[in-house]
Amino acid sequence: MPNNYIKGRGAQQNVHNKFEKLQHTTDAEFLEYCFKEGEEANDVKTRFQDVFPKTIVNKVTSPDVAMEYSLNPYQGCEHGCIYCYVRNSHEYWGYSAGLDFEKQILVKKNAPQLLEQKFQQKKWEPTAIVFSGNTDCYQPAEKKYQLTRECLKVMLKYKHPTGIITKNSLVLRDLDILRELAKLNCIRVSISITSLEEETRRILEPRTATIKQRLKTVEKLTAEGIPVNVMVAPIIPFINSHEILPIVKAVSEVGAYSVGYTIVRLNGAIAEIFKDWIEKTLPDKAERVLHQIEACHGGNLNDNRFGTRMKGEGEFSKQIVQQFRIAKRKYLKNRKIPEMDTSHYLQLKNPQYKLF
Template sequence: MSTSYIKGRGAQKNAHNKFQEHEHTVDPEYLEYCHKEGEEPQDQQTHFQEVFPKSFVNKVKSPDVGMGYSANPYQGCEHGCIYCYARNTHEYWGYGAGLDFEKQILVKKNAPQLLEQKLKTKNWQGDAIVFSGNTDCYQPIERKLQITRQCLEVMLQYKHPTGIITKNSLILRDLDLLKELAQLNLIRVNISITSLSEETRRLLEPRTASIKQRLKTVEELSMHGIPVSVMMAPIIPSINSHEILPLVKKVSELGARSVGYTVVRLNGAIAEIFKDWIEKALPDRAEKVLHQIEACHGGNLNDSRFGTRMKGEGEFAKQIALQFKIARGKYFSSVKEIPALDKSHYLELKNPQYTLF
């Protein structure tokens, strides 16, 4: 690992924002000094800024994401996952997709009020809303601010179908709300587990919950009757691609109801950020990994094509797909299909005459 590696962060630089003419850079000598002294540079500390959006629930237009509506209490994410596709969205807020994405966190404290306004809208029909469609709703600051918990209280109050995607065990704090939602078939949880190796986790996802804690989260949610699935997302060639079978086996033993995957894609500024990171974090493997990622996307690191961008193409992508097919057949063949979320409770609450139609 390079001596200039910034511990505790995913991105090692702040890529230029394509929407801005000028950019802020940090003196490399200052970073080197902090590294020698074992200190976190002041410029690398996380900052939180309250914003005041006019809406909170977003329509998801992508046909291959698997959700219709998303809601994100935070923009930017302190977890710092190096591969995160959401990094590019931070440029629209005037920040960079690299370090800025991890240390400039925008907070939507009015999210619960905006959510309730949406659920009270006359034409809203109760389609499932997924928390964390962009950034993790249980990232570290949620422990203090509890915006996600307040949103879940609104969802329970209105008996509304709810989805959650997270890689943080903090979700267990809200077990009381999740159990009530589960009793009405109103909740689905997706836990992201990229690897079974703690060393790999620290490199790829430096400020996330440990692998041990995430596995415990899957087990505990399942024990309490909360339908939980696992996403191995993304699979990165020569970093975690060898873990498909053991990971699927482990989460099936812990009670996961299904398992899925995506193949890494490095769109926009993420390609530059990832290349810089891997050359510093894994210099002996950098060239091999980058070439194998390209092999999954027609010779490119980037892929924005609907239908192929999530799973990739080519021989390496076919091998991954085959391994997952074998793993599902071996470890999930007896698992019952998860029924669709029930929005009748919400519609009846909104219109008591709903059951007459």
């Protein structure tokens, strides 16, 4: 790694926020004047800011995403996954999609109250709400603030269909709630496992749970009767694309019901962030990886077209489809996650529902 590499972070810089008229740059001579020898110019500490939004349940309009509503107790994510498409959303809050996304975490303190208000609306229909449709609900901040746990208590109170997407083993802390939701057939958990190689995990997802912990998490959840899907996402050419069959085999052995995947796409500011990162971490592979990503998206690093942007196109993408088809047939045959039950919520809001 180069001397200026920031350990423990994914992004290695702050890129310009497209909504800001002025662009901030660092003057090397000024830094040399201000900082003593051996001191770091980059402050790597994470800062947390309380915010109080007006709503917490978000309608998902993308036809490429298998959810209708999402819930995110935090904005920004300390996990620091370099490829994360959500980084761009941090610009709406006045921050950079780069290091700010990992260092400036907004904590939605009133999330549990807003969720309960949502369920008290007469017109609300019980469609699954997925935690972490945006940023990981079990990122390190959750250990302190416990907003996800408090929201899950609300979900259980109203017996509401619940989805969770995470790459953190902290989800096991809430097994007491998840067990009760599982008894009602109202819970599904997706664990993200992008690689089985710990070194790859460290540079791609620096502050996430280890691969060993994630496999144990899948095993523990399924042993408790909680259906688990594994997301092998994103597939990045020449970084984890060779691991498809081994990953599916490994997760099948610990009880996963199903697997899903996406092809990496570098939308918005992510392209600049990813390029800077790969040139510092994997300089020998950088050009090859970037060219192959472009080949998956019609010659561009990003593709905004619904229907193709998540799966890609071209020969490489076709090979990925075939590998997953073989892997599922070989390791996950006859496994399927059943639909969640919405009747409990309906009966709770309207006791006469059960008469029908």
